[in-house]
Amino acid sequence: MESLRTDAAECHLVSRSVPVPAPSFRAVLDSADAPRTVWSAPDEASVVGSGAAATLTADGPERFDDIREAAQSLFASGDVHAGTEAARPRLFGGFAFHADSADGTPWADFPGARFVFPRVQVTWTGSEDPDESAAGDGRADTGAWLTVNAVGPDVSAADVESRLATERERLTSLPAPGPVDGPPGVGDRRRTTALGDWRVGVETAVNRIRSGDLRKVVLAQALEVDLDGDLSIADVLSRLGERYPECYRFLVEPEPAEDSPQTSFFGATPERLVSVRGRTVETDALAGTTGRGETPAEDEWLAQELARDEKNAHEHDLVAETVEEQLAPFAASVSAGPRRVKRLATVQHLWTPITATLDSDEHVLSLAEALHPTPAVGGLPPETALETIREIEPFDRGWYAAPVGWIDAAGYGTFAVALRSAVAREETATLFAGVGIVADSDPDREWDEVQLKYRPILDELEVDGE
Secondary structure (H helix, E strand, C coil), rough: EEEEECCCCCCEEEEEEECCCCCCCCHHHCCCCEEEEEEEECCCEEEECCCEEEEEECCCCCCCHHHHHHHHHHHHHHECCCCCCCCCCCCEEECCCCCCCCCCCCCCCCCCCEEECCCEEEEEEHHHCCCCCCCCCCCCCCCCCEEEEEEEECCCCCHHHHHHHHHHHHCCCCCCCCCCCCCCCCEEECCCCCCCHHHHHHHHHHHHHHHHHCCCCEEEEEEEEEEECCHHHHHHHHHHHCCCCCCEEEEEECCCCCCCCCCCEEHHHHHHEEEEECCCEEEEEEEEECCCCHHHHHHHHHHHHHHCCCHHHHHHHHHHHHHHHHHHHHHHEECCCCCEEEEEECEEEEEEEEEEEEECCCHHHHHHHHHHCCCCEECCCHHHHHHHHHHHHCCCCCCCEEEEEEEEEECCCEEEEECCEEEEEEEEEEEEEEEEEECCHHHHHHHHHHHHHHHHHHCCCCCCCC
């Protein structure tokens, strides 16, 4: 494996792909080499990456530019035969929330930015379930594809094609994984923020908003839990996919130090930061939250109450207006759809889809940098909100609420906001959740909303009845 930074110069990239009978997602992920990668998004192909043919890393305020330059240098050397657009070479990774690198437990292995070019990539262009996938017929954009990548001064197409044949044979012989296991169970829990400290923090933020220093700030919490059993990332992501098919599932794993345990950052987030293809940009405003009802009537009542609630509507409109303003310098036109309620398994959100047409070609990382952090995870004004977050939150966000996603040789890509997420390492998992604070926020109501947002991940760790 080669580690590349912004001086990624004398390298040669070779990539070859072939259609394969659709294998089991869990079998592929369980057999993958570290570092493993997962990306699965609505209306996109799902990908499992194994190992790293190259790694791009960067730190500091210029990390978006540094990664973009390194990626362009890497892809410029490409000898690529993909067979289908979905199987094309891509880099997968993300960024830290703050400009300085993530630090301390559980983020010690995560730099300010890190992207992996997988050594082996399996792509599902239909369902991840092999019983539902039309695989193996050789038609473009259907079924599953195997891609093998290599980077280095001496790599050859013949070597990559030989490895492709070997990997295809290995892939087709993977054993069936059996039923999806249940959650490992949760023992002790440790909060980074006590309720009393939370009340003080929210009241501090509200006072700054009422004085005019802030318009909104998002405050988060972290919850560390001890696991009672082994955690299967493959099983957790499978369960999340079944329960949250409209969300963006991801797995990012840094390479651990020698003889150190693997750290896994994973989640199923409802919020897209940005998607760029050609000169078309798609993004979302997602802010304002309530729970789900126990009956259809209660569920609909909660949705209507959310839509009418002035506090949530104000918070949401701040996000939507700011996203449009952030896109405006790049765009010939920006348009927002009607605000509506987006229902997920455990929560409902106010949601506005936003699209833009670019004035000229732009790399997806330029748009991601312009949009991060949105007011849905940071606040307004942005710099004052970030200072407030640093002052009030007693933990490092690391990659929580930051961009995770992929980029390709054309500069296209998709990034989601890493919400509904956790970092797992051995028998410990750390979960994250946050909430928007505005002038009329009540600390106890905001506390309850944070607990609600833990549920998507906590439900996949707890045994029923815990």
